[in-house]
Amino acid sequence: MNKIYFGDNLPILKGMESESVDLIYIDPPFNTGKTQKRTTIKTVQSENGDRKGFQGKSYETTQLGTKSYVDSFDSLVDFLRPRLVEAYRILKPSGSLYFHIDYREVHYCKILLDEIFGRECFLNEIIWAYDYGGRAKSKWPPKHDNILYYVKNPESYIFNSGEIDREQYIAPGLVGPIKAERGKLPTDTWWFLYVGKKPTDTWWQTIVPTNGKERVGYPTQKPRKLLDRIIKASSYAGMVVLDFFAGSGTVGESCLALDRKFILVDNNLASLEVMAQRLSKANNIEWIGFTPPHSHMEEKAGIQQTDTDATPIFDSEYLMLAASITHLQAELEKSDDWNDSPFEWILHLPPRQKGMLGRHLVASWCKSKDLLIDKPKDSGESLVINGCKVAIKFSTLWASGVYKFQQIRNDDSDYVLCFGISPKEAHCWVISKSILKQYVIGHMGQHTGAGGQDTAWFSVEPHKPPDWLSPCGGTLDQAFTVLKSLSHRK
Numbered sequence: 001m002n003k004i005y006f007g008d009n010l011p012i013l014k015g016m017e018s019e020s021v022d023l024i025y026i027d028p029p030f031n032t033g034k035t036q037k038r039t040t041i042k043t044v045q046s047e048n049g050d051r052k053g054f055q056g057k058s059y060e061t062t063q064l065g066t067k068s069y070v071d072s073f074d075s076l077v078d079f080l081r082p083r084l085v086e087a088y089r090i091l092k093p094s095g096s097l098y099f100h101i102d103y104r105e106v107h108y109c110k111i112l113l114d115e116i117f118g119r120e121c122f123l124n125e126i127i128w129a130y131d132y133g134g135r136a137k138s139k140w141p142p143k144h145d146n147i148l149y150y151v152k153n154p155e156s157y158i159f160n161s162g163e164i165d166r167e168q169y170i171a172p173g174l175v176g177p178i179k180a181e182r183g184k185l186p187t188d189t190w191w192f193l194y195v196g197k198k199p200t201d202t203w204w205q206t207i208v209p210t211n212g213k214e215r216v217g218y219p220t221q222k223p224r225k226l227l228d229r230i231i232k233a234s235s236y237a238g239m240v241v242l243d244f245f246a247g248s249g250t251v252g253e254s255c256l257a258l259d260r261k262f263i264l265v266d267n268n269l270a271s272l273e274v275m276a277q278r279l280s281k282a283n284n285i286e287w288i289g290f291t292p293p294h295s296h297m298e299e300k301a302g303i304q305q306t307d308t309d310a311t312p313i314f315d316s317e318y319l320m321l322a323a324s325i326t327h328l329q330a331e332l333e334k335s336d337d338w339n340d341s342p343f344e345w346i347l348h349l350p351p352r353q354k355g356m357l358g359r360h361l362v363a364s365w366c367k368s369k370d371l372l373i374d375k376p377k378d379s380g381e382s383l384v385i386n387g388c389k390v391a392i393k394f395s396t397l398w399a400s401g402v403y404k405f406q407q408i409r410n411d412d413s414d415y416v417l418c419f420g421i422s423p424k425e426a427h428c429w430v431i432s433k434s435i436l437k438q439y440v441i442g443h444m445g446q447h448t449g450a451g452g453q454d455t456a457w458f459s460v461e462p463h464k465p466p467d468w469l470s471p472c473g474g475t476l477d478q479a480f481t482v483l484k485s486l487s488h489r490k
């Protein structure tokens, strides 16, 4: 079970079992001396709006709230020491700690961590460089954070170099096509692009995009890519990752995606609120000291929140349209069962191509069974099987568990063959015109009015077919028996 605690991390750490977590990532306040703040706004289209957006339309902005925490300590080291002592105790012997800080405090923290872990346990200083924010004119613009990487036992620790995502070479031409395609292992500076335009103090990798989907409106949110890389490198699936300065819960989101367990702690209510929203899809989280709201309707209804540019929210009529067909969603959505099916690709075809593919499938199946197959001269939708004209209808299994065969007409074909493909099996029914007239055509109208009498569709749950359909087939074997006897029945 994953855990999220609301409260000061020191007593919570003290209550945790020794040698119980595999990986710790922490991104404590950097002691910037400021209150870290981010204001989130909602924008609605309005004639008197204060912002201009897409196609010159005006939008009115409403402040939804400001999330902040205080980032000022008399001594960051004194604050961190007891917490890092606990972190060391809680870490398993094969465990690692990634400590995220910036250039102002990194040296003091390095000495503190050397004291607690031992200098021999320090493996890297990762420089995470980005190109964002103001540019000082009086010094080299600082554009990087530092991540100190310690292990508890330098003789035995987890480091999955094969799991680390590779980066592009700057000059692929110099390394040959194979190496260039494979990329290179990231260095501790994680560069892939040298920012030559204006010199910064190091190399560059992007931050959480200001107006991107990933942004949750919490100050100092770190990019998922950064955490994914750390977690993949220094843990295996099922292992436990601890972040006791959790903020917006980036570690939690990465762990859910990478199949790791997590323990998160933060003492700021705004952080817990953001995490409740961000991790709302997970139902395997125990919340301690905080009750998450049951639903985040705004998010689920698609209302977007942004902390920068104007983004129109959906208007009420549009949302009403979306709500009016949510009941159809389950029917139309692809179920996960298809993921391993050899026919999964069919789902992406447009209906016309699906129909054509259905006829090809039926024709090649009939041929493989030595049935006599021909194409009638007048119609592209039918086949002549054992001398009978047979209209072919094709359906893949819908998410609601039924086949839907469409456009069944009272035309000059002798039979209608309904062929269905499910994720793991196929079904086939060969239905005579008289049976169709009795149960389908004129009973399950596809169109209203006069046409409805003639054009029908019908749905079949393959494992619960109606009684009248039983003599017409079901499995491919049963359908083959019916097809073999066609010419005799005609």
Ligand SMILES: C[S@@+](CC[C@H](N)C(=O)[O-])C[C@H]1O[C@@H](n2cnc3c(N)ncnc32)[C@H](O)[C@@H]1O
Pocket (backbone or CB within 6 Å): 007, 008, 009, 010, 027, 028, 029, 030, 069, 218, 219, 220, 221, 222, 223, 244, 245, 246, 247, 248, 249, 250, 251, 265, 266, 267, 268, 271
């Ligand atoms: C730099 S932010 C972490 C951001 C996070 N890595 C993310 O991606 O969103 C530091 C967090 O530490 C929290 N914090 C500060 N002092 C704390 C304490 N004593 N106990 C628990 N959390 C604390 C703050 O509320 C803040 O959310």
